[in-house]
Amino acid sequence: MKKLATLRSSMPTSARLLFTLLLTIVALGITFSLTALDDSKLAGGAAIAIVIVGLSWLIGWSGQVSLGNSGFMAIGAYATAIWANHHATTPVVFTLLLATICGAAGGLVLALPSTRLRGPYLAGMTLAFSFAITPLALNFPSVTGGSGGLFLNFLSAPKWFANLFSGSQALIRANAQWSADVAIVVAAVAFFFMANLFHSRTGRAMRLIRDNDVAAELTGVNLQRTRTLAFVISAAYAGLGGSLLTLLTGSVSPQTYSLPLSILLLTLMVLGGIGTLSGAVLGGLIYSYSDNLVSLINKVTGISSASTFGANLKGIVFGVLLILTMLLAPRGLVGMGGRLLSLVKRRSAES
């Protein structure tokens, strides 16, 4: 522990890199023992976690509220689908980067006018954007495929990876796990960058703006530029997450990336813990395995998933969780975990 603490203070970036690598490798190891279905869920969770961390950065660190991140996801998703349909053999890394850049560009266009706005006005502007995405996609069917959307190939395991598996489900397991592994690696890279960003000059400036923008300006922080940057980075992360989701689900349709998704992202972010990396990871995990929770509730209470109440159970569960979080742990599950930990420490110190 001490060695790690020393490393953290003397070479923070290397320490973060090491920590990310360790976590990534453990996560990759875990995917080997999961079923194909759980691997697919995990992959989706990783993609969502990327979007959440982008949102967490925007809201938790720069203090700007966005309801438009589902729209940036749509930009990334469509960029991926359109590109993949024209250039089927492009390496995944390139496709993901392209989508990230498209998301960032979309973020910049929206940021230039909207970072001048604050509070509810900014939320209103991003809300309008998130409403506009679906009709936009519907009205240019030649590019976006209209209401049917676009289809593309799923991420497919390379031969050497597929050869690790045998048995009748070999191919299915290989493909599912490959998608999970790719998603984990992409998420790891995204989180590593974000971890460094949190502790960079920009990160500190961002926090200062959030807490007191007058003081920030007095110390020489360019308000407009820093806010825009926060917005662009958040949009880039949403683009990356949307792109990854598209590669995992093989299709994109205009209805997917609408306002309810933005709300869901906000909910997950608050549940996990605003402005924290681990909170975003938790948010992603909660998202991907919430179905398991819902089916457990179905089983225990005997509420049929086919009934209207049963079908809306997920929304209800999220709602209740959100209220409980706001009441009992305003800093999310991560904050609650931290509090419990310090409580235990104090107890043990006293005794």
Place this chain on the structure above:
Amino acid sequence: MWFNRLRRTTVVLTVSALSLGSISAGVIMGSSGAGASSSTPGVTARSITIGATVPLSGIAVSYAEVSAAAAAVFSYVNKHGGINGRKINYIRKDDCYNINAVGCTANVGATPTLTQTQTLVTQNNVFAEVGSLGTAAQDSVLAYLNQNGVPDLFVNSGSSDWNQPKKYPKLFGFQPSYRAESKIFAQWIKTNKPGAVVGTIGQGDDFGANGLAGLLAGGLTIASANQLTYNPANLLNPTALQAELVQDLTTLKTNGATVVVLDSIPAITQAILLISHQLSFTPQWVISSVGSDPLSVATPLEVGAISMSYFPSTATTSNPWNKWLKKVITASPNAQTNFPNYFTGANAGVLDGNMQYGAGFAVAFCEALKSLGKNVTRAGFLKAMIKVKFATPALTPLSYTRGQHQGLQGGSIATVVPNANPTAAPQYAQLVGNAEYTTGDYSNTRIVTNRQKITPIPGWLK
């Protein structure tokens, strides 16, 4: 300083060792779990598991009968010993016609159909999907099934998407393509309604697009102002849908359309007929076979409409397949809940097109499976799909070639006539005149008229 470096090196080494350990442990765990058997997915000595994603609730619930009829055939076959000693285990998963709805929620980006398909493939370990339904629904999982090597057989949709043997060698359609059907409609309209002003309302996806393409390929002239659609995304938004249909129908009425071709699902066909009645708009309706089943559309306003059928008229009691199917339906488990219209109401005892359809592909699946003998593999099954001469209730031969995976090539023009029972609202379809069918769905192929032929029921199936 050297001490610090040593400490750092130690940390790195420990971490690497730990991580390598966890990976290799994972690999061993993973491979030992899967290595138990290397046989064909879903196939054991005593059973074969297949599945389908179909609408069992929601806007297209009237199609639930199709897969229920297929399940009835499989249970009939199972009762008589199965196929080569194997019982068929048919799993139907509800995807609500691929629309996020009650009971059909999907994770972000995924479609309800994809979610259910993934369950069928990863959890139920199906040998193949048999009779999955819906154009948009199946479009969203083609790549997934192909990537994982799962055959997708007898897709319930007339889209030409199922006929791409080069790209999707394990994918097979069943019914005639919407193009082929529409070409036949075009010929009927040119012959019987020369000089008519033709309009179309199609579902705003491949279904509608292919239908329109077929009409144009058949030589019909349709003004672009009369080529209308409805947005399938509005299927769960009755207000928007109603407004859209009213607008479409008002446009067609204003433009003086005398023949209107519909590429719609039964619920929309019904809505269109009702709205037109309110607008006093009474063109000659020509309705795609997938949207015309009189028992599903369930309104007397459909009387006189033209459609196409690739099965013998359900009113023909002498047809051996109809007799057989009645026996199968009646004997099936949960028959009362699966086929409510067949057991109660004005149409009790009357077969409908959905039942014939489901039975048709179920019989074809059994025939292909039977031809393989004891040794069932996916590769062998796909070869059998091309080789087997199928005997089905359909009016036209069901056959596939290396380059043609569509399935049936045509059918007979049918008309909706009043029910024999005057108090009953719905009607049944009757084949028009000398039943004939046509082949060829692209503009460069000629429409051929052949004689209708009823294939006898294979002995082992009786």
